[in-house]
Amino acid sequence: MALLEVNNLDVRFAVRGGDLQALQSISFSLDKGERLGLVGESGAGKSVAAFSILKLIAQPGYIAGGEVLFEGRNLSAMSERELRQIRGNRIAMIFQDPMMTLNPVLTVGTQMVEALKAHRRISTRAARDIALKKLQKVSIPSPDKRLDQYPHELSGGMRQRVIIAIALLLDPDIIIADEPTTALDVTIQAEIMALLLALCEQDNVALMLITHDLGLVSQVTQRMLVMYSGRIIEQGPTKEIINDAQHPYTQGLINALPQMGEPGRRLYQIPGSMPSLSRIPPGCPFHPRCPFVTDECRQTMPEYVQSGNVDVACYEVSKLIEQENRAPEVTP
Amino acid sequence: MTVQSAPLVDIRQLEKRFDLSGSFLEQLQFRNGRFTRHQEYVHAINGVDLQVHRGEALCVVGESGCGKSTVARTIMGLLTPSGGEVHYDGERIDQLNGREVLPYRRKMQMIFQNPYASLNPRMTIQQTLEEPVCFHHPAWSKAEVRDQVQDVMQSVGIDPDWGVRYAHEFSGGQRQRISIARALAVDPEFIVADEPISALDVSIQAQVLNLLMDAQESRGLTYLFITHDLAVVEHFGTRVAVMYLGTVCELADTKTLFASPRHPYTQALLSAIPRLEDDRPNHIRLHGEVSTPVNLPSGCVFHERCPYANERCKQEVPRLIGSDTGGQVACHAVQEGRL
Numbered sequence: 001m002a003l004l005e006v007n008n009l010d011v012r013f014a015v016r017g018g019d020l021q022a023l024q025s026i027s028f029s030l031d032k033g034e035r036l037g038l039v040g041e042s043g044a045g046k047s048v049a050a051f052s053i054l055k056l057i058a059q060p061g062y063i064a065g066g067e068v069l070f071e072g073r074n075l076s077a078m079s080e081r082e083l084r085q086i087r088g089n090r091i092a093m094i095f096q097d098p099m100m101t102l103n104p105v106l107t108v109g110t111q112m113v114e115a116l117k118a119h120r121r122i123s124t125r126a127a128r129d130i131a132l133k134k135l136q137k138v139s140i141p142s143p144d145k146r147l148d149q150y151p152h153e154l155s156g157g158m159r160q161r162v163i164i165a166i167a168l169l170l171d172p173d174i175i176i177a178d179e180p181t182t183a184l185d186v187t188i189q190a191e192i193m194a195l196l197l198a199l200c201e202q203d204n205v206a207l208m209l210i211t212h213d214l215g216l217v218s219q220v221t222q223r224m225l226v227m228y229s230g231r232i233i234e235q236g237p238t239k240e241i242i243n244d245a246q247h248p249y250t251q252g253l254i255n256a257l258p259q260m261g262e263p264g265r266r267l268y269q270i271p272g273s274m275p276s277l278s279r280i281p282p283g284c285p286f287h288p289r290c291p292f293v294t295d296e297c298r299q300t301m302p303e304y305v306q307s308g309n310v311d312v313a314c315y316e317v318s319k320l321i322e323q324e325n326r327a328p329e330v331t332p
Numbered sequence: 333m334t335v336q337s338a339p340l341v342d343i344r345q346l347e348k349r350f351d352l353s354g355s356f357l358e359q360l361q362f363r364n365g366r367f368t369r370h371q372e373y374v375h376a377i378n379g380v381d382l383q384v385h386r387g388e389a390l391c392v393v394g395e396s397g398c399g400k401s402t403v404a405r406t407i408m409g410l411l412t413p414s415g416g417e418v419h420y421d422g423e424r425i426d427q428l429n430g431r432e433v434l435p436y437r438r439k440m441q442m443i444f445q446n447p448y449a450s451l452n453p454r455m456t457i458q459q460t461l462e463e464p465v466c467f468h469h470p471a472w473s474k475a476e477v478r479d480q481v482q483d484v485m486q487s488v489g490i491d492p493d494w495g496v497r498y499a500h501e502f503s504g505g506q507r508q509r510i511s512i513a514r515a516l517a518v519d520p521e522f523i524v525a526d527e528p529i530s531a532l533d534v535s536i537q538a539q540v541l542n543l544l545m546d547a548q549e550s551r552g553l554t555y556l557f558i559t560h561d562l563a564v565v566e567h568f569g570t571r572v573a574v575m576y577l578g579t580v581c582e583l584a585d586t587k588t589l590f591a592s593p594r595h596p597y598t599q600a601l602l603s604a605i606p607r608l609e610d611d612r613p614n615h616i617r618l619h620g621e622v623s624t625p626v627n628l629p630s631g632c633v634f635h636e637r638c639p640y641a642n643e644r645c646k647q648e649v650p651r652l653i654g655s656d657t658g659g660q661v662a663c664h665a666v667q668e669g670r671l
Contacts, residue, residue, distance in 0.1 A: 041534060155621050156621075158621070185560070185622070186395065186560065186562070186605060187601060187618050188395075190604035190606075191617060215563075215605065216606040242608055253534055254608070256534060256537070257538075257563065257608070258537075258538075258541065258563040258564045259608065260608075263567050263568075263587075264567070264568075267567070268538065269538040273503045273505050273506075273535070273536055274533070274535075
């Protein structure tokens with residue numbers, strides 16, 4: 001059994017003039033110690049997916065259907081009280097902006113002790129010791145001093161280290177990292193990512209990495225999901241997708257990267273932009289931008305087909321697979 | 333690189349400090365029974381020399397706080413330099429008064445990072461684009477202005493019929509096209525683009541980058557391109573200047589720089605980009621973090637994080653000197669042959 005299983009999750013936002021479908025039938029799973037990447041452009045629903053796992057979406061958002069199973073228990077049916085036993089304790093989150101997630105008026109130590117005491121019956125002194133150990137683990141210089149400092153006294157990279165230390169505080173099974181390094185500079189980003197990876201590997205923690213950076217996903221994760229307009233359009237082993245993307249959108253995203261083009265030449269570009277949630281077109285949401293669009297695409301959302309180990313939702317891909325099956329190996 | 337006699341833009345020993353200490357009374361401090369005056373500066377740029385040649389795209393890269401935007405703004409005259417000179421086409425422009433600088437303003441235009449903030453929300457696109465044209469060509473008739481605006485809208489792929497709309501009705505990519513159109517509307521020669529694509533999504537970045545390259549080709553533009561994204565630089569730039577804490581540490585042709593970076597900071601920076609090809613992060617680890625530009629380290633600004641630093645680096649500021657690969661590097665270790 002997978003550690004985390006998301007089945008046909010539907011998330012909607014109730015707004016004036018009807019519901020907006022933020023997530024449509026999202027299904028994926030995460031094994032113990034696995035590293036999963038969630039890729040997509042802004043507005044694709046990556047963060048909503050992460051938040052709804054822990055039922056953290058606020059009004060007017062609500063879970064309209066589907067289930068989230070953590071060790072076989074349905075998180076979406078749990079009470080707030082039960083959920084609090086899971087949040088932060090078994091499943092921890094790391095957010096994009098470390099300044100927004102740390103409380104500016106409490107010292108780092110107070111915040112860490114607070115989190116520990118909320119979940120465990122321990123003395124403040126014991127909690128401080130654990131906090132200190134975790135800060136040492138994320139290799140912050142002079143950790144004992146940091147415990148009594150306020151977030152504003154730390155640099156961006158250091159704050160993100162503190163956040164990682166807090167996420168690891170209760171020895172979680174899963175860390176959900178929502179764009180953990182986007183706010184940081186490249187050299188710091190590389191360092192923080194290496195640290196996060198090493199720590200996850202060491203404790204066999206599963207990592208769900210949400211990012212728009214395909215380079216990062218390709219380096220860090222074992223499997224990846226590509227999201228577009230609230231749907232997963234492609235999922236499978238990261239290497240297979242990066243080397244041979246099936247969905248036209250994923251292909252476009254990869255080919256549009258400057259490093260894929262020849263210097264000085266025009267880059268491949270996907271025309272148009274992602275529709276807003278209120279204007280998702282019928283059928284495949286990508287069809288207005290797709291070079292392979294047919295009438296079928298305009299009417300119904302394609303089912304997933306398997307190509308290698310990759311699941312893709314695209315009529316063009318399923319056609320290609322059919323052709324291959326019909327005429328195997330035409331020798332010249 | 334082709335040898336050109338006169339650079340289009342030439343900045344010499346440019347310096348910019350920002351005063352942090354506030355008014356005189358705020359500067360006074362009472363310590364050990366005495367009043368002392370305490371002044372603090374952010375040393376944003378410290379003696380930068382750069383030449384931008386006609387028709388090239390000079391990219392300036394560096395991490396946040398390294399002074400790349402300050403360089404851009406100082407060249408544009410949005411900030412007054414604390415020291416040094418800015419020359420445009422042979423003329424010194426940093427000391428001109430408002431009226432004298434006008435002709436240069438038409439030739440030099442700027443594109444900003446965030447198209448959500450750089451377009452006036454209360455003006456229609458037509459008004460936004462007409463404003464610079466009317467301002468720089470007061471003698472033009474209404475029809476001429478309208479024609480010019482229509483041309484420029486078409487050239488960036490915005491339907492001229494959308495002119496009646498407001499900025500909030502457009503997506504991020506379209507807004508950035510509009511701000512590019514605004515820069516192009518007065519037929520400039522030189523464009524400073526300050527992180528023009530970093531606020532955009534991946535698939536939109538390619539569209540805007542293509543547009544900038546097309547404009548360069550069709551109008552013979554010269555770019556100063558500020559970015560932190562090295563993959564973009566590799567694709568777009570003719571030459572690259574790498575900045576660290578307000579100084580240029582390496583300057584070279586794009587190809588040379590990416591093939592054989594010499595400065596230890598450039599090497600670390602290049603190795604830190606996550607690429608699709610390799611499987612594992614394999615970067616050069618730098619110790620510590622960027623020091624603040626308030627208390628600049630003595631000697632080489634990079635010495636605190638540099639694995640090759642020695643006594644000389646801690647004391648003596650390295651100068652930008654030509655290296656064997658054809659670029660220029662400011663590093664004692666490279667110059668002494670230790671690296």
